[in-house]
Amino acid sequence: MAPVIGKPAPAFTLKALHNGEFKTISLSDYKGQYVVLFFYPMDFTFVCPTEIIAFNDLADKFASLNTTVLAASTDTIYSHLAWTSQPRSQGGVGTLSIPLLSDITKSLSTSYGVLIQDGEDAGVALRGTFIIDPHGILRIAHVNDNGIGREVGEYVRLVEALRFHEEFGEVCPAGWQKGGRTIKADPKASKEYFGAVAAPQ
Numbered sequence: 001m002a003p004v005i006g007k008p009a010p011a012f013t014l015k016a017l018h019n020g021e022f023k024t025i026s027l028s029d030y031k032g033q034y035v036v037l038f039f040y041p042m043d044f045t046f047v048c049p050t051e052i053i054a055f056n057d058l059a060d061k062f063a064s065l066n067t068t069v070l071a072a073s074t075d076t077i078y079s080h081l082a083w084t085s086q087p088r089s090q091g092g093v094g095t096l097s098i099p100l101l102s103d104i105t106k107s108l109s110t111s112y113g114v115l116i117q118d119g120e121d122a123g124v125a126l127r128g129t130f131i132i133d134p135h136g137i138l139r140i141a142h143v144n145d146n147g148i149g150r151e152v153g154e155y156v157r158l159v160e161a162l163r164f165h166e167e168f169g170e171v172c173p174a175g176w177q178k179g180g181r182t183i184k185a186d187p188k189a190s191k192e193y194f195g196a197v198a199a200p201q
Contacts, residue, residue: 002113002141009035009130009138010111014072017080018099025070025099027136034067034162035132036155039103039114039125043075043083047149049093051127052100054152059097065159066134072101072108074115074124114143121146131158133166 003010013026027035038055040048055069062069075083080100086092101108106123109115114128129150131140140158144150161172170182173193183193 003138005138008136009132012108014101015077016099016101017077022077030068032134034159036069037130039072039128041124041146043079051149052093056096056098058152067159069098071098072103074103074106076104077102
């Protein structure tokens with residue numbers, strides 16, 4: 001069963017590779033922070049390194065938003081270690097600052113509803129991306145077909161929107177970017193936004 005938006009995110013404790021070392025990581029370690037948890041199918045594949053490197057390249061930006069990024073696949077920690085030892089010019093991911101979780105039991109992929117159950121890809125995860133707020137509540141859930149890579153900058157935008165909504169209570173319209181106009185969630189007060197952006201009739 002897939003997790004439910006607005007409800008507590010499924011808890012987990014897993015082995016991981018982080019900064020070249022094997023560690024144990026729990027969701028509860030990040031209480032008080034946003035967490036972007038993203039699943040990818042397998043190490044040593046094709047789209048996956050492009051996404052992991054893109055998330056890693058924005059790790060400092062996420063950190064500035066009080067957000068930790070966690071990557072997860074059903075590979076072993078030893079596979080993760082070997083992949084990070086492979087140069088990026090040869091399809092590896094090289095040195096990373098974000099943790100790579102090892103969901104070898106497939107419990108994490110199952111609890112987040114992204115484990116492929118049958119067919120030739122059975123046993124690997126779909127490209128699921130989940131944003132969990134500082135209270136442990138699931139706020140965003142996206143799942144891509146495995147042939148389609150993610151636009152990582154969109155998750156920066158979504159965290160910024162969640163933070164804005166949490167702090168100010170106003171809601172963010174389509175395409176909202178940090179610093180853009182927002183909407184007061186009230187039938188009368190919302191007209192301030194709509195009047196400002198409406199095209200002349």
